[in-house]
Amino acid sequence: MSMRGVASVLICFFLSGGATHAETLMGAMCRAYNANPQLNAGRAELRAIDERVPQAQAGMRPRISGDGYLGVQRNRLVTKQRDVDINDPTVTSVTKNIQNGGSIPRSAHLTFEQPIFDGFKAQNETRAAESGVFAGRERLRLTEQRILFDAVSAYMNVLRDTAALKLQESNVAVLKEQLRQTRERYQYGQITLTDVAQVEARLAGGKSLAGAARATLDASIGVYRKTVGVEPTKLAPGAPIDRLLPKSREEAERIAQSEHPFILAALHDADVADLDIKALEADFMPKLSITGDVFTQTDIAGIGNRNVGAKVLGHLNVPIYEGGLTSSRVRQAKETAGQRRFDADVARAEVLSLVRAYWGALQAAKTQISAAQTQIAAAERALYGIREEAKAGQRTTLEILIAQQELLYARIALVFAQRDRVVASYAMLSSLGRLSSGWLGLTPGGYDPAIHFDQVKDLWGDPTTPDR
Template sequence: MRGVSIFALGFALLAPAAASGETLAGALARAYELNPTLNSARAGQRANDENVPRALSQFRPSVRTDAFLGVERRRSVQKSFEYDNGNRLEPLWVESIQNNRGGPPRSAVLSVEQPLFDGFRTKNSALAAQSNVHAGRERLRLIEQRLLFEAVSVYMNVSRDTAALRLQQNHVAVLEEQLRQTKERYAAGEITPTDIAQAEARLSAGRSQAAMARAELDASLARYAQVTGVEARRLAPGEPVDRLLPKTREAAERVALTEHPVVRAAQHDAEAADLDIRVIESDFLPSLSMVGKVYTESDIDGRGNRALGAQLLGKLSVPIYSGGGTSARLRQAKETAGQKKFDVDAARAELMALIRANWGGLQAAKAQIGAASAQIAAAERALAGVREEAKAGKRTTLEILNAQQELLGARLALVVAQRDRVVASYAVLAAMGRLSAQQLGLSVAAYDASAHFEAVKDSWGGIETPGGR
């Protein structure tokens, strides 16, 4: 029960609006559905899916037709000789112009080519494309995690800044009352004008701090609308997600190494890089295909003749030498594959550091809540004591003002600590790779990145997307 009361204390000022206000889960669901950055990433992944049917198309038949239509007119000059009594006279040049007899020359060809062997290029290209699709899904999951965490942060920032503004406004009201009492005591001859000046200075500072708190809240509200797509209204206090976290940091690390999208994406990238090597190796192998043609020709020779024919050919291509370019690409692909394997190790190391930092931040936030709560209790007792002693003339106005400022600082510290406590729990969940709509149980239809892939992976044609575009 003590933990619950401490948690509620930080945002007690928000309680009247919480009954019918927005919840953290509702804000996360809205961001998951409406955020344009996330929707853009989903569209990019759908485009990435199309690389698989593109790769498979390399081993499918290609059909094309070509038609030709033209005009032809021939002009010829012939050399002839005349004889007189057996004697050849000077040659004569005879010019003639001939038009096509059967009309304009025309032809049409229908050709079909079917690959039979391509050095396993298509197979490995398709597998590499699938690995890239899986890597893209993990990157999409990472973007989803970042968005949900950002939504948690902006939600808690608005809650924190709203509570901070109310505390600052209440503090200004207290300082105004303190100034009024100070003037009454001065009129009674109990204190000097210096006490009034001190109270006025502290009131001016309080009003300045309240104005700064308003500006910070406005900035948080703008960021909230950007992330969630709606304006923030009556936010209910956010709760940590300790129920989804393991008991120990070591357990969180084990989950992260197997489930975090950064590690999974790096592993799929390494798989794709290995397959890219095999794709380039196919350039050293022969390729075989069958080519069939059906053609018709009319008046190609200008004499009105027609022809109809068909061909069935086997096409064998054997690479011999490419100037060293293919070898360079192969060496480059091997180095890239080695780089991707190092990237997996780097991702794991980075993830371990992130888990430890976030786990430590969570423990620190828990401790800060208890410390801030104790600080508030002590500051309240101190302020009450200073006020009583001031009535007896044992404390000055400045000491009262300082005690009030210390109490305000303690209350603000609790608000900040409570915000950090909630955000830190989500940070650990994100570092584990489990910050998702499904894990949080959000009331929203989870986006299935595999549905589009299944719809297009074996496509043989069609220009309309599964979504109707």
């Protein structure tokens, strides 16, 4: 098959063809969504953040503890008694008495405390923890977007590099055939050794480029394996995701400003910082709680002694002066809250910049495809004409080689532009905050972070992790 025929087949495969039972772009993203270790690590991190809510709620829940003691006690009592003779008081005697004994001292102590008022500290800490969970969910969406976009890039890179390698190998085959024909013409005296050397040089360069294309493809396969989790076999062509994109850049900017997880996470972080201020200010307020004690003691103070009792007390703690520690923490929290609000402004600006950059890249990729197709058509006509003119002696071998190289580069440029066109559409979707399993319809009923949150938010105990 000629180089032109091979290139036509490759371009058609890249755009609209593929083998039966081939891996699809959506299938690759689905694999990454379900099995990528970075995404699974992000989900585990969010589940850990969920636990901050019951931890904060514990501040107003009762606390009960018990203590117990059990041991062995040995006693040895030595007493001395001085006796006086009643008939002669000047005569005395000393009597020594020794008593040995043992006991098992034991005690049990049960205490409890029920906070009544804590200055709304636990309430504000709980609200801050919930806002932290919402921020964590948005960051998980960011991780999901990044993994899915990496899967798209890896998939399209393998397709691109496979097509580029085939074009380079086809170029080598054409140059080999051209070298054979050139040597035949030299033997008939139609051309000189210079023409043969020119073709030999181009053939050596073509082999070098084919080797480099093979190395690039191997690297892309490695990235695909890392991102998707399997080796690429037969990959079906990828298509742009234009159906999910807005019609104008202005609409895209509006959507991104209201939906992008980077902005939403920053806004939730600002809420957390504001609530942290209120939680710290609670340390200025009095605390009220009820405490209770139930105890029993046996053989503690002495053999045969037992003490049993119970008490219930109200405990009021009024902070007066703590050395300025709380005041400093409140000032620090206020500065942090101001920083978080600035971070939200930064996030808006960065997302706006991304939208405009990716919108421009998408439009450029469309233009590049059209230009590359026009360039290929012109280069094919030029190569045909130069070959025909060379038969009449009006063109040189070098001119044929240059025309062949320009056609090769035009075809490779089209392959790259087709890859960029698909990737740019997914990058644009990512800049909107909509590159997700839900928007793409990858896995109906996929991972829902709210399930684990609902399972643990009201737990009073049980250290086992819930099923999810």
